Amino acid sequence: MRKRSGFTLIELLVVIAIIALLMAILMPALSRVRKQAQSVACMARLKSWGLIFKFYSDDYNGSFNPGWGVGETTLWQNALRPYYKDQWQLLLCPTATRIDQFGQEGTFMAQTRTLATPGGGSQEYAFSYGINSWTNHMKADRGDRSVEWFWKTTEQTGQYNIPVFADSTWHDAWPRHTDAPIQFPWDFGGGDTGTTGEINHFAIDRHNGWVNFLFMDWSVRRVGLKEIWTLKWHKAFDVNGPYTRAGGMQPSDWPAWLVKYKEY
Numbered sequence: 636m637r638k639r640s641g642f643t644l645i646e647l648l649v650v651i652a653i654i655a656l657l658m659a660i661l662m663p664a665l666s667r668v669r670k671q672a673q674s675v676a677c678m679a680r681l682k683s684w685g686l687i688f689k690f691y692s693d694d695y696n697g698s699f700n701p702g703w704g705v706g707e708t709t710l711w712q713n714a715l716r717p718y719y720k721d722q723w724q725l726l727l728c729p730t731a732t733r734i735d736q737f738g739q740e741g742t743f744m745a746q747t748r749t750l751a752t753p754g755g756g757s758q759e760y761a762f763s764y765g766i767n768s769w770t771n772h773m774k775a776d777r778g779d780r781s782v783e784w785f786w787k788t789t790e791q792t793g794q795y796n797i798p799v800f801a802d803s804t805w806h807d808a809w810p811r812h813t814d815a816p817i818q819f820p821w822d823f824g825g826g827d828t829g830t831t832g833e834i835n836h837f838a839i840d841r842h843n844g845w846v847n848f849l850f851m852d853w854s855v856r857r858v859g860l861k862e863i864w865t866l867k868w869h870k871a872f873d874v875n876g877p878y879t880r881a882g883g884m885q886p887s888d889w890p891a892w893l894v895k896y897k898e899y
Contacts (some may be wrong), residue, residue, distance in 0.1 A: 673729040673843045676801070678855050680725055684764070684800050685853035687718040697788045702771030702807070707751040712760045712806065723761070728802055730841050731763035748806060765803025765836055767810070769869035780809060784869040786851070794852035796867045801848040803836045810834035812876030820833040820888045838863050844896050861889070862899040
């Protein structure tokens, strides 16, 4: 009788161990590739938003939407809706599509908000991008936010450094050069804080130390986490402020989670 051939138990265990080892080697590489692909897709979506903002501003004599100057009906989700035509996926970074179920913003989570619409109804929006609210076409001061600080229109010098739209934990924010970085990447809640800390809506480690931004010249590029404090958020924003290298910020001054990233 012919002896049956096959794996012995030892041989089978060796094969399983080799497969497990290969998986351990390959999985981090595959994860990096997936994240890189998501970042590229995110930048492509921001390119689409560049066209959407341009179409809107072209139709309104170079102006941005009024935003909170009028109310919920003129926030970007509503004002730009005729241009993105219910392509809801555009409101979400591919890295941040999971809706936060706990009511507080996280690094990668998407948010939802129900807003009044121009037709008198309401619409629930899910989003993981946010607008620089200093672009709004405001006609009066909003609290301690001077109307003179707002960009209002696209006809500005230095457009390449003026952020319009980006990865965010909330749908809008009003950054200031005095906004201190948060001590931990997960301890900043959403909504309008009024006066402080709003830059942290954008200072999120969603893309391995980078944040994807759309600028006023409609270009899209990735921005370093610390570089965010050097962007020209509003007309009076000091790009050499206290949280920049030019303003005296030292590497050791940053919160622990930000120390390893490039200085600007």
